[in-house]
Structures are given as C-alpha cells and as structure tokens.
Amino acid sequence: MNLTLKVWRQKNAKTAGKMVTYPANDISPDMSFLEMLDVVNEGLILKGEDPIYFDHDCREGICGTCSLYINGRPHGPKQAITSCQLHMRSFYDGQTITIEPWRAAAFPVVKDLATDRSAFDRIQHAGGYVSVNTGGVPDANEIPIPKPIADEAFNSATCIQCGACVAACKNASAMLFVSAKISQLALLPQGQPERYQRVQNMVAQMDEEGFGNCTNTGACEAECPKSIKLTNIARLNGDFLTAKIFKSEEIHA
Amino acid sequence: MELNAKLPEGPLAEKWDKQKFNLKLVNPANKRKYHVIVVGTGLAGASAAASLAELGYNVTAFCFHDSPRRAHSIAAQGGINAAKNYQNDGDSIYRLFYDTIKGGDYRAREANVYRLAEVSVNIIDQCVAQGVPFAREYGGLLDNRSFGGAQVSRTFYARGQTGQQLLLGAYSSLNRQIHLGKVKMYTRTEMLDVVVADGKAQGIVTRNLRTGAIETHAAHAVLLCTGGYSNVFYLSTNAIGSNVTAAWRAHKRGAYFANPCFTQIHPTCIPVSGDHQSKLTLMSESLRNDGRVWAPKTVAIAERLRKGEIKVTDIKEEDRDYFLERKYPSFGNLVPRDVASRNAKEVSDEGRGVGASGKAVFLDFAEAISRLGEDTVAAKYGNLFDMYYQITDENPYKQPMRIYPAVHYTMGGLWVDYNLMTTIPGCYALGEANFSDHGANRLGASALMQGLADGYFVIPYTLGDYLATIGPKAVDPNHPAFAQTKKDVEVRVAKFLSMKKGTKTVNEYHRDLGHIMWEYCGMARNEAGLIKAKGLIQALKADFWKNALVMGENEEINFSLERAGRVADFIELGELMVDDALMRRESCGGHFREESQTEEGEAKRDDENFSFVAAWEYTGENQPEKLNREDLIFENVKLTQRSYK
Numbered sequence: 001m002n003l004t005l006k007v008w009r010q011k012n013a014k015t016a017g018k019m020v021t022y023p024a025n026d027i028s029p030d031m032s033f034l035e036m037l038d039v040v041n042e043g044l045i046l047k048g049e050d051p052i053y054f055d056h057d058c059r060e061g062i063c064g065t066c067s068l069y070i071n072g073r074p075h076g077p078k079q080a081i082t083s084c085q086l087h088m089r090s091f092y093d094g095q096t097i098t099i100e101p102w103r104a105a106a107f108p109v110v111k112d113l114a115t116d117r118s119a120f121d122r123i124q125h126a127g128g129y130v131s132v133n134t135g136g137v138p139d140a141n142e143i144p145i146p147k148p149i150a151d152e153a154f155n156s157a158t159c160i161q162c163g164a165c166v167a168a169c170k171n172a173s174a175m176l177f178v179s180a181k182i183s184q185l186a187l188l189p190q191g192q193p194e195r196y197q198r199v200q201n202m203v204a205q206m207d208e209e210g211f212g213n214c215t216n217t218g219a220c221e222a223e224c225p226k227s228i229k230l231t232n233i234a235r236l237n238g239d240f241l242t243a244k245i246f247k248s249e250e251i252h253a
Numbered sequence: 254m255e256l257n258a259k260l261p262e263g264p265l266a267e268k269w270d271k272q273k274f275n276l277k278l279v280n281p282a283n284k285r286k287y288h289v290i291v292v293g294t295g296l297a298g299a300s301a302a303a304s305l306a307e308l309g310y311n312v313t314a315f316c317f318h319d320s321p322r323r324a325h326s327i328a329a330q331g332g333i334n335a336a337k338n339y340q341n342d343g344d345s346i347y348r349l350f351y352d353t354i355k356g357g358d359y360r361a362r363e364a365n366v367y368r369l370a371e372v373s374v375n376i377i378d379q380c381v382a383q384g385v386p387f388a389r390e391y392g393g394l395l396d397n398r399s400f401g402g403a404q405v406s407r408t409f410y411a412r413g414q415t416g417q418q419l420l421l422g423a424y425s426s427l428n429r430q431i432h433l434g435k436v437k438m439y440t441r442t443e444m445l446d447v448v449v450a451d452g453k454a455q456g457i458v459t460r461n462l463r464t465g466a467i468e469t470h471a472a473h474a475v476l477l478c479t480g481g482y483s484n485v486f487y488l489s490t491n492a493i494g495s496n497v498t499a500a501w502r503a504h505k506r507g508a509y510f511a512n513p514c515f516t517q518i519h520p521t522c523i524p525v526s527g528d529h530q531s532k533l534t535l536m537s538e539s540l541r542n543d544g545r546v547w548a549p550k551t552v553a554i555a556e557r558l559r560k561g562e563i564k565v566t567d568i569k570e571e572d573r574d575y576f577l578e579r580k581y582p583s584f585g586n587l588v589p590r591d592v593a594s595r596n597a598k599e600v601s602d603e604g605r606g607v608g609a610s611g612k613a614v615f616l617d618f619a620e621a622i623s624r625l626g627e628d629t630v631a632a633k634y635g636n637l638f639d640m641y642y643q644i645t646d647e648n649p650y651k652q653p654m655r656i657y658p659a660v661h662y663t664m665g666g667l668w669v670d671y672n673l674m675t676t677i678p679g680c681y682a683l684g685e686a687n688f689s690d691h692g693a694n695r696l697g698a699s700a701l702m703q704g705l706a707d708g709y710f711v712i713p714y715t716l717g718d719y720l721a722t723i724g725p726k727a728v729d730p731n732h733p734a735f736a737q738t739k740k741d742v743e744v745r746v747a748k749f750l751s752m753k754k755g756t757k758t759v760n761e762y763h764r765d766l767g768h769i770m771w772e773y774c775g776m777a778r779n780e781a782g783l784i785k786a787k788g789l790i791q792a793l794k795a796d797f798w799k800n801a802l803v804m805g806e807n808e809e810i811n812f813s814l815e816r817a818g819r820v821a822d823f824i825e826l827g828e829l830m831v832d833d834a835l836m837r838r839e840s841c842g843g844h845f846r847e848e849s850q851t852e853e854g855e856a857k858r859d860d861e862n863f864s865f866v867a868a869w870e871y872t873g874e875n876q877p878e879k880l881n882r883e884d885l886i887f888e889n890v891k892l893t894q895r896s897y898k
C-alpha cells in the first residue's frame with residue numbers, strides 16, 4: 001500500500017512544531033503501525049534527514065510507552081489496543097494518516113511525537129503503594145481475598161500508564177488513570193490502612209500537575225487500550241468524599 | 254585472576270543461613286553515610302533499590318525508559334515459581350532446587366540454586382503484601398499452574414500479565430522510597446561506563462537522553478540490573494530498547510562475562526512474517542498446559558497445507574503428529590524449552606512445518622476448549638489469544654495457533670560470586686544481567702523469581718558485607734578516574750556523531766548481525782559454522798566503523814546515536830558468544846553442538862571436560878579474550894543424561 005503521512009514535528013518543548021507531510025510507500029498490510037514508521041525513518045536517515053521520534057519499547061501492548069494520536073484518536077481507530085498493536089491492515093491504500101503526540105498541558109512535548117509523562121510517576125510517588133518494607137510480611141495465604149474482588153482489583157491494575165485517557169479528554173483530566181490505582185488498592189485488604197490518605201494525596205498531586213477536571217464525558221473509557229472502566233472514577237469519588245467528610249481530621253493530624 | 258565464587262561451606266540447606274550470619278553488617282546509624290548506585294529499575298533493580306533504601310542507604314537509580322514501570326520485566330507473561338507447596342502435590346524447596354539444576358542441564362552452582370529455591374517462598378509473601386493481584390481460587394486462596402520441566406504446580410500468576418503485576422509491585426515500593434527522599438531516580442538516562450578507581454567500582458558515567466548531558470555519579474557501590482542481551486539476535490521477544498551496553502562496558506573495565514553463548518530459544522512464539530519485522534512476540538509457555546503441539550504427519554500433507562490446497566481443519570486426527578506427547582510421554586507438551594524448541598525445528602526442517610514459510614508448527618486448543626469451554630480458556634489466556642489475533646489476524650479460538658521458536662532469554666551474563674559481586678570489587682550484577690542461577694537452560698517462570706530474589710532477599714544482605722569492609726568515607730569524585738572515564742565516553746560519542754557520511758543505517762547492521770547469530774549461533778551450532786560466523790562478525794565490525802550512518806547531534810533526543818552505541822556493543826558481544834560456543838565442544842541445555850548428541854538426537858553433555866563456568870576476561874581492543882574456568886562441583890545431585898521421557 002502507499003500512504004500519505006501528516007506528522008507533527010517539533011524539535012523540543014521550547015520550539016514550535018508543525019505538521020509535515022511524508023509519503024509512506026510499499027507498506028505491507030502485515031506490518032505494525034510502528035514498523036511502518038520504522039520504514040519511513042530508515043528512508044529519512046538515508047536521505048540525511050532527521051528521523052521522526054516516537055516513544056515505544058515492548059511493541060506488544062504492555063509497557064505503555066507508545067503514545068500516538070492517529071487520525072484524531074489516541075492509539076488510532078481500533079478499540080482496546082495500543083498504537084504498537086495496530087496493524088496496517090486497518091488502513092487502506094491511498095489513505096492519508098495524521099499522527100500527533102498526546103496534547104495536554106501536563107504532558108509537554110519532548111520531541112516530535114513523544115511527550116513527558118513524568119507527571120503520572122509523581123502522582124504514583126504521592127501514594128500509589130502499600131507501605132510495607134521488604135521482609136517480615138505474613139504468609140501469602142493468610143490474606144484470603146474473594147475471587148471476584150481479586151479479579152476486579154486485577155482489572156484496575158492492568159492500566160499501563162499510557163496517558164491515552166488524558167489525550168482523549170477535552171479537559172485533559174487524569175481521573176481514569178488515578179482512579180485505576182486507587183481502586184486496585186481500595187478493593188484489596190492490603191490497601192485498607194492507607195485508603196483515605198492515599199486518595200487525598202494522589203488527587204492533590206494530580207491537581208498540582210495541572211490536569212483538568214473530570215466532567216464525566218466518558219471519552220477516556222472509550223479510548224483506553226486496557227478497557228479501564230468509569231466505575232473506577234466513581235470509586236475514587238466515593239473514597240475522596242468519605243475521606244473529606246469523616247477522615248480529614250485524622251489524616252491531617 | 255583466580256576466580257573465587259565465595260561459596261559457603263557446610264550442608265546445602267544451611268549454606269545461605271550460614272553466609273547471612275558470617276557476612277558483616279553495617280550498623281543502622283552508619284547506613285545513611287553510604288551511597289549506592291542502581292542501574293536499571295526492572296524487577297531486579299527496582300526491588301533492590303527499594304529494599305536498600307528501606308534499610309537506610311542512599312540510593313541513586315537510573316533507567317533509560319521514561320518511567321521505571323516500563324522496564325522489559327513488564328512483558329513477562331506466564332508466571333513466577335515458588336516452592337510453597339500450596340497444592341499439596343509434593344513440592345518442596347529441594348524439588349524446586351533439583352528441577353532447576355536439572356533443567357539447567359547441570360551447568361549452574363548448587364549453592365546458588367538452592368538459595369533461590371529457599372527465598373522463592375518469601376517473594377510471594379512480599380508481593381501479596383504489596384497488593385499484587387495474583388490469580389485466586391474461589392475460596393480466596395492463591396491459584397497455581399504448572400510450567401515446563403516440572404511435574405508439580407508451583408507457578409503463581411496474574412492472568413498472562415504476571416511480569417506487569419510484579420513490576421508494578423516493585424515500582425510501588427520504589428515510588429514510596431522516592432517519595433521519602435531515599436531514592437533519587439533518573440529516567441531517560443543511559444549509563445555508558447563504569448568508573449573504576451583504585452581497583453574498585455566507585456561510580457558511573459551517564460548520558461541524559463533528552464539533553465545529551467554527559468555526567469559522572471559517585472557511590473560506594475554500583476549495581477547493574479540492566480537485563481539480558483537477546484537483542485544481539487536482532488529479532489527476539491525482548492523489547493526494542495533491551496541492550497547489553499551497561500554489562501559490556503563493565504566487561505571492558507574488568508568484569509568477566511560468563512557463558513555468553515547460553516541463550517534460550519523459546520518454543521512458542523509467533524513466527525516471522527517478513528523482513529520488515531522489528532521484534533517477535535512470545536506466546537507464554539503457560540499455553541502448553543492446555544495447548545497441544547502438533548504438525549502434519551507427512552511432508553505431503555504439510556505441503557498441501559502450505560499451498561492452501563487444504564485447510565488445517567481438513568487434516569484428520571490420525572494424520573496429526575503430536576510429536577512432544579509421542580516422544581516424551583511423561584512430560585508431554587511440558588518438556589523444558591530447549592527440548593521443545595529443538596523438536597519444532599526438527600519437524601520443520603523435515604519439511605513438515607506449516608504456514609507460508611514452513612517454519613512453524615501448531616499449538617492447538619480445540620481439545621481444551623471442548624473440555625473446559627471457551628469462557629474458561631478465555632479467562633486463563635484471553636489476553637494472549639487477543640494478542641495473537643491482533644498480530645496474525647487469525648482467531649485462535651477457531652483454528653490452532655502457528656508457533657515457532659524465537660530467542661527469548663540469556664542465561665549468560667556478568668560473572669558474579671555467591672554475593673552477586675562481579676570481578677570488579679564493588680560492582681554487582683542482578684537479574685538477567687548476571688549469569689548465576691539457570692545454567693545452560695532456564696526453566697519457565699524462574700527469571701522473575703531470580704530477579705526478585707536477587708533484589709529483595711540477596712543483595713540487602715550481601716552488599717552490607719562489602720560496604721562494612723570499605724567503610725563509610727565518602728567517595729572522592731575528584732579522583733582522576735572520573736574525569737578520564739567521562740572523557741572516554743565523550744570521545745566515543747563524538748566518534749559516532751562524526752559518522753555522517755556513512756551509507757548504511759545502524760539498524761541494517763543490527764539486522765545483519767542478527768542473521769549471522771541466528772544462522773550460526775542459534776538453535777544448532779557446529780564448528781565450521783561458528784568459525785565462519787567469527788569471520789563474518791569481524792568483517793561486519795570493520796564495515797560498521799567505516800560505513801555506518803549516524804544522524805543528528807548530541808544535545809537532543811537522538812535515537813540514531815543511542816542505537817549506534819548499542820549495536821557497536823552487540824557486535825563485539827556477538828563475537829565473544831561465537832568464541833564461547835566454539836570453545837564448548839559439548840551440548841548442554843540451549844547450547845546444542847551438532848557434534849555432540851545422543852543417538853536420539855538429544856543434547857549430550859561432556860561432564861568430564863566441560864563441567865565449568867566459562868568466565869571471559871577482556872584483554873584489550875581486538876585482542877582475543879582470555880578464558881577463566883570456574884569448576885562446578887556437585888555434592889548433592891548426581892549428574893545424569895536429562896530425560897523427560
């Protein structure tokens with residue numbers, strides 16, 4: 001297939017970017033989207049031009065590194081997959097494809113299609129853990145957990161921290177991401193001791209990073225490659241409210 | 254140098270306890286006077302960094318990813334072993350030890366492997382305490398599955414995303430220490446050299462991948478937790494960024510490289526579909542619990558299938574050869590990886606392979622789906638089936654998967670003693686970056702176990718011994734070795750950036766290297782082929798330095814430059830792997846020398862002459878490396894021809 005790419009090129013966070021058009025010829029439908037970009041880049045390098053920079057690593061949908069906004073959608077036209085899992089058979093010969101980075105104030109562009117998502121890490125630093133040290137913990141089977149609860153916690157835990165939810169949201173809210181971690185730990189017995197403190201700390205950090213408010217449009221859920229559900233946000237809101245009403249005294253003591 | 258593995262005396266089961274007692278301790282008030290560098294924050298590095306910080310040490314950690322949570326450990330699918338014996342099916346620490354030693358074809362140290370089996374039980378407790386959502390039974394207790402090379406169910410798992418959940422656990426512990434200020438984390442930062450001052454590792458040189466800044470960092474000890482080197486084959490199941498640079502740079506500064514040719518070819522991967530391919534995707538070994546491996550019984554049927562004259566569903570039951578079940582009735586589809594891979598290759602080489610290229614066999618779930626129902630199969634393996642569907646556009650619920658072996662893991666790595674210290678004092682290697690526990694073949698679900706054992710439960714004890722010996726006096730960053738090593742790195746970077754007139758991209762060199770390695774140093778190796786490969790690699794290296802094309806400048810994100818450094822190191826490593834494979838004139842585990850096989854075509858060891866660890870010593874640019882031997886002494890297990898019949 002032969003395609004036309006319109007790609008966002010931006011040297012770094014300080015310089016302005018623009019869309020640049022490139023042809024992508026002789027593309028096999030079996031290639032992954034990133035392999036198609038590899039081919040284009042090899043061509044650019046041989047011509048002495050700066051290759052297109054994009055973040056990626058595992059190329060199998062699990063590391064959360066790839067983050068392309070393809071034809072106006074985070075991770076492209078298909079549901080429940082990442083950019084690296086998208087294959088060229090999802091496009092047609094002669095198609096024009098626009099490729100942009102995530103757009104959000106909290107995710108400044110690093111170069112071309114890559115953004116700085118360290119804000120997500122900082123939210124995790126604020127409380128995304130159970131405070132246990134190595135060693136001195138009980139036998140694993142001393143903490144029985146009903147299977148449906150464990151499964152639900154697992155569903156929340158599959159978030160890959162890609163940021164598509166933020167990119168999809170008109171307010172650039174990070175609620176789906178934050179609520180996934182909050183939910184995982186709020187569901188499990190191990191997460192109870194710090195439950196209300198955690199939700200306050202993580203939400204405070206989220207606000208500080210400049211993510212927008214959640215207005216419940218559900219765009220995040222629709223674009224999340226791991227099908228993280230809006231029910232997580234409901235759980236976060238519930239815990240946040242509980243923390244505010246009943247626990248803030250205790251927490252800030 | 255005389256290799257001293259520092260193995261403790263005494264009965265096997267008491268060695269680790271004894272060692273822990275004999276190791277020196279750093280008193281709690283002194284711990285904060287020490288500074289430790291951890292390079293790499295996958296399972297091994299994140300668990301080590303968090304545990305050491307909890308103890309009170311000051312830790313600086315580095316990774317080239319944009320977040321520690323993206324380390325390649327995240328991709329591990331199937332599970333993690335532990336001798337919990339929750340299933341009451343006869344497991345024990347001794348059995349896990351025995352299976353691992355045997356699975357590794359008797360090329361690992363007894364003491365190390367026993368310790369690994371011993372601490373395996375603590376790992377599961379630790380992870381559960383962190384909130385890792387392992388699979389559970391309806392009663393609320395933990396579930397297990399079985400994996401290759403074992404006849405008990407001791408593998409803990411979290412659907413097909415076990416590595417992800419374990420890494421997120423370690424990452425969360427790391428985050429807590431970052432929050433507390435005990436770990437300083439540098440992301441998008443690549444270590445490019447180790448600083449060896451007065452004979453000890455005292456720091457590293459890094460390049461900030463965003464700004465190009467080249468900096469030195471000083472510490473009392475350096476831990477390399479930088480993963481494996483499967484990408485020397487270009488196509489492997491590893492993530493694109495996985496590389497050998499940190500280990501190779503340490504090697505060139507004095508760390509011996511052990512058993513470099515011991516690589517694992519995993520039997521169940523999605524076959525190569527074309528030249529554009531940038532990586533291969535694993536289909537977890539856990540699938541062999543319910544999937545049955547087969548190929549058409551005759552070349553004629555296979556040919557008709559390849560030509561599209563018949564469909565797989567047209568092949569009658571009696572025309573299918575379930576070759577693993579046929580040849581290995583007691584282990585069946587669950588033979589170890591090296592055995593399963595070689596058999597798949599054999600069948601394809603005979604002309605009975607399937608798929609367009611003929612380089613594939615089937616992994617069939619029809620029987621499991623009819624026995625358990627599609628829903629149960631989906632609950633166990635759903636994400637793997639989806640992954641397969643995405644890549645191949647074929648529905649594995651409706652037709653068997655096509656699979657073929659692919660490079661997956663490297664048992665070789667930096668030589669370390671029982672305390673995980675390399676031959677550079679103060680420089681340690683953990684996780685896949687070291688060579689320690691898997692011998693010539695790693696059993697499934699044991700890498701996650703080893704990475705976490707090293708990080709959570711071994712290094713916190715063994716590091717203290719070294720630190721107590723050298724004392725808490727601050728490292729002098731003005732020692733000339735820092736400036737010199739930094740200079741060396743700058744010169745190398747400048748050299749790459751001067752290669753603007755080249756005609757061939759770095760990626761093409763990488764692909765060429767991969768072809769050579771796969772052809773001559775892959776699943777089957779022989780003397781003539783290895784000699785040929787050595788010549789080809791040397792020629793490739795010369796050509797690389799003449800004609801490779803590197804774009805851009807230092808002061809920006811520059812993946813052309815990053816790749817160039819990594820590929821240059823891979824080329825050198827490739828040559829050493831070939832030397833090692835050539836030297837080892839026996840077959841063992843994943844290392845199959847065609848000259849050394851049993852009548853049935855199984856790997857034939859030569860214990861008399863090769864029961865040793867080959868630890869290679871760098872002796873200078875373009876000089877042959879020197880072989881140092883660490884003899885393996887078996888006091889507890891009897892060496893036998895492995896049999897999985």
Ligand SMILES: Cc1cc2nc3c(=O)[nH]c(=O)nc-3n(C[C@H](O)[C@H](O)[C@H](O)COP(=O)(O)OP(=O)(O)OC[C@H]3O[C@@H](n4cnc5c(N)ncnc54)[C@H](O)[C@@H]3O)c2cc1C
Pocket residue numbers: 292293294295296297298315316317318321324325326327328329330331332333415416442443444445478479480481490491492495496498499535661662683684685686697698699700701702704
């Ligand atoms: C697809 C797949 C599935 C697997 N499934 C299983 C399984 O089911 N069970 C099992 O036991 N094992 C499995 N394995 C093996 C296992 O995942 C790995 O061996 C293990 O996770 C390696 O962990 P690690 O911490 O040693 O290295 P990694 O997780 O690879 O981490 C390496 C770290 O080092 C950093 N790094 C590397 N070089 C540098 C440098 N120069 N400078 C700075 N930082 C650097 C990286 O950024 C990263 O943080 C699987 C492997 C693959 C490929």
Ligand code: SF4
Pocket residue numbers: 158159160161162163164165166176177180223224225226227228
């Ligand atoms: S919630 Fe979904 S879209 Fe958001 S970071 Fe997690 S996986 Fe990505």
Ligand code: FES
Pocket residue numbers: 055056057058059060061062063064065066082083084085
């Ligand atoms: S590259 Fe890892 S999820 Fe896409």
